[in-house]
Amino acid sequence: MNAEVQARAQAHARSLLAVLGTAQRHGQTALRRVRERAGLYALATGCTALALTLPMVLLLIVQSVGDQVDDWRESYYFTVYLDPAVDDAEGEALAAGWRDTGDVRNTTLITRAQAAADFAAATGAGDLIAALGENPLPVVIQVWPALAQSDTDEVLALVARLRDSDGVDEIDTDLVWLERANAVHATLQRASWLVAALLAVIAVALVGSHIRQQLAALSDEIALSKLIGATDSTLRAPFWIGGALIGLFAGLLAAVLAVVTLGVLADPVAAIAASYQSNFELRPTAFWALVPYVLASVVIGVIGAGVAIETRLRRIQPA
Amino acid sequence: MIQCEHVSVRYARAGANALGNVSFHMPSGSMGFLTGASGAGKSTLLKLLNAVVQPSGGRVTVNDTDTASLTRKSLPGFRQRIGSVYQDNTLLTDRSVHANVALPLDIIGMPAHESAGRVRAALKKVGLLDAASFNPSELSGGEQQRVAIARAVVNRPDVVIADEPTGNLDRELSREIMRLFWELNQSGVTVLIATHDDEMVEQMEMPVIVLDAGNLVYDGFAEAEA
Ligand SMILES: Nc1ncnc2c1ncn2[C@@H]1O[C@H](COP(=O)(O)OP(=O)(O)OP(=O)(O)O)[C@@H](O)[C@H]1O
Numbered sequence: 157m158n159a160e161v162q163a164r165a166q167a168h169a170r171s172l173l174a175v176l177g178t179a180q181r182h183g184q185t186a187l188r189r190v191r192e193r194a195g196l197y198a199l200a201t202g203c204t205a206l207a208l209t210l211p212m213v214l215l216l217i218v219q220s221v222g223d224q225v226d227d228w229r230e231s232y233y234f235t236v237y238l239d240p241a242v243d244d245a246e247g248e249a250l251a252a253g254w255r256d257t258g259d260v261r262n263t264t265l266i267t268r269a270q271a272a273a274d275f276a277a278a279t280g281a282g283d284l285i286a287a288l289g290e291n292p293l294p295v296v297i298q299v300w301p302a303l304a305q306s307d308t309d310e311v312l313a314l315v316a317r318l319r320d321s322d323g324v325d326e327i328d329t330d331l332v333w334l335e336r337a338n339a340v341h342a343t344l345q346r347a348s349w350l351v352a353a354l355l356a357v358i359a360v361a362l363v364g365s366h367i368r369q370q371l372a373a374l375s376d377e378i379a380l381s382k383l384i385g386a387t388d389s390t391l392r393a394p395f396w397i398g399g400a401l402i403g404l405f406a407g408l409l410a411a412v413l414a415v416v417t418l419g420v421l422a423d424p425v426a427a428i429a430a431s432y433q434s435n436f437e438l439r440p441t442a443f444w445a446l447v448p449y450v451l452a453s454v455v456i457g458v459i460g461a462g463v464a465i466e467t468r469l470r471r472i473q474p475a
Numbered sequence: 476m477i478q479c480e481h482v483s484v485r486y487a488r489a490g491a492n493a494l495g496n497v498s499f500h501m502p503s504g505s506m507g508f509l510t511g512a513s514g515a516g517k518s519t520l521l522k523l524l525n526a527v528v529q530p531s532g533g534r535v536t537v538n539d540t541d542t543a544s545l546t547r548k549s550l551p552g553f554r555q556r557i558g559s560v561y562q563d564n565t566l567l568t569d570r571s572v573h574a575n576v577a578l579p580l581d582i583i584g585m586p587a588h589e590s591a592g593r594v595r596a597a598l599k600k601v602g603l604l605d606a607a608s609f610n611p612s613e614l615s616g617g618e619q620q621r622v623a624i625a626r627a628v629v630n631r632p633d634v635v636i637a638d639e640p641t642g643n644l645d646r647e648l649s650r651e652i653m654r655l656f657w658e659l660n661q662s663g664v665t666v667l668i669a670t671h672d673d674e675m676v677e678q679m680e681m682p683v684i685v686l687d688a689g690n691l692v693y694d695g696f697a698e699a700e701a
């Protein structure tokens with residue numbers, strides 16, 4: 157029994173070693189071909205990297221904009237002016253009631269006295285209220301909608317409901333800038349995905365044409381290999397690996413270029429934002445945040461190689 | 476074992492059949508020659524045997540496998556059992572003689588430390604052990620042909636086919652090459668050699684198949700049995 161288990165474990169270990177050995181051989185073949193045509197590989201990698209840099213930069217900028225928009229959404233609130241007859245205590249009760257509903261994240265009460273103080277501080281006309289003898293300012297409730305309700309329609313629905321509450325006089329929504337920010341974000345995102353898709357196709361074509369050249373240059377060797385019984389997978393594997401390597405190095409190079417580009421742009425963009433009284437900034441990107449893009453680039457390389465292999469390899473036959 | 480039954484080949488763009496109704500049987504472990512004028516169909520017949528060409532009619536059987544039954548999956552294994560040698564040897568000039576001979580072992584995934592011994596043995600058999608690290612372009616035509624033979628036999632095939640393996644060589648070298656094929660046959664391999672060289676065929680005293688314009692006009696194997 158024990159011997160049987162041991163034998164099975166050994167068989168598994170052997171087949172694992174065989175798989176690793178095969179992978180190693182294919183890898184060595186691929187690396188030998190890279191070495192033999194280092195210049196061409198560098199060129200293909202460089203071109204692919206350049207094609208990938210632009211979408212990476214765009215997507216990173218969109219991420220920055222998206223983060224900024226999220227910040228804005230979080231800080232968005234609308235102002236509810238209560239009827240002049242409502243006093244501070246009644247206002248507080250109203251605010252507390254709204255706070256308990258799901259679509260409101262938070263509320264803040266501004267008492268009449270506070271409102272007067274704010275008014276005085278803002279206008280310097282504190283005497284005016286004092287002169288009136290009685291504070292004419294209403295109680296105000298600031299309402300932060302729940303974050304899920306970033307959609308302006310949902311905010312408007314909430315506003316409509318609150319407006320019907322007893323004691324509410326008027327609501328100041330000031331939704332325009334939220335709408336604008338959302339629209340800018342959506343446009344940028346869509347545009348950048350389009351550019352990314354287009355450039356991914358270009359990158360696939362670049363890698364594909366490089367692997368195609370490789371296949372043409374090696375057609376004698378491939379025909380001979382087929383004649384002496386090489387399997388398709390044996391012939392394919394080094395080209396798959398070659399495509400993946402181009403994708404990997406192009407992706408890494410593009411990531412470095414993208415980080416550098418954002419670094420160069422960060423200061424001028426901050427200056428522009430400041431001139432519009434915005435604290436927007438291009439977030440510095442941690443290199444690891446680009447790992448998904450590098451992986452996408454590897455996939456692009458593999459797809460490019462696959463296209464070339466599937467269209468070309470079968471046509472090369474021994475004569 | 477090589478068997479052709481009523482085999483014909485018609486190339487897509489040619490007018491006449493390259494082969495018509497060819498039948499013969501070569502038992503396992505036999506050796507023979509394939510002769511005939513230029514254009515008679517010798518190369519075509521050999522290409523049927525390693526399934527580079529498929530018959531338009533009839534049946535080709537090698538090592539008990541009907542070549543028409545081969546699939547993309549089974550073709551490589553079939554070809555691994557057949558060694559092929561050509562007139563214009565197909566050595567790769569981007570690697571050493573040793574690496575050229577190792578190719579059939581590489582493609583079946585034999586690790587280098589295992590294949591090295593067999594490559595050396597094959598090179599020793601053809602008398603080129605000292606040239607192992609050379610580039611094929613540094614060898615003479617006869618030496619290159621011997622490397623091609625070493626490559627054809629390194630994976631111990633059941634059948635070796637050779638298309639004018641001595642076509643570019645002088646008499647002395649041709650005799651040397653033929654001796655290698657003969658030794659190979661002595662170790663049990665079935666060997667079929669296409670050649671123009673009638674003088675050599677006579678000297679070797681072995682069964683001959685003669686083609687003329689795609690037709691089999693003489694079958695030395697049938698005669699030998701009769
Ligand atoms: N790929 C091909 N396409 C069309 N016709 C071909 C092809 N290969 C050979 N042929 C024709 O088939 C016939 C037989 O050719 P094959 O090469 O088999 O002759 P061969 O006996 O080997 O001649 P040689 O002694 O000159 O090598 C010839 O008429 C040739 O023109």
Ligand SMILES: [Mg+2]
Pocket residue numbers: 517518519638
């Ligand atoms: Mg010929």
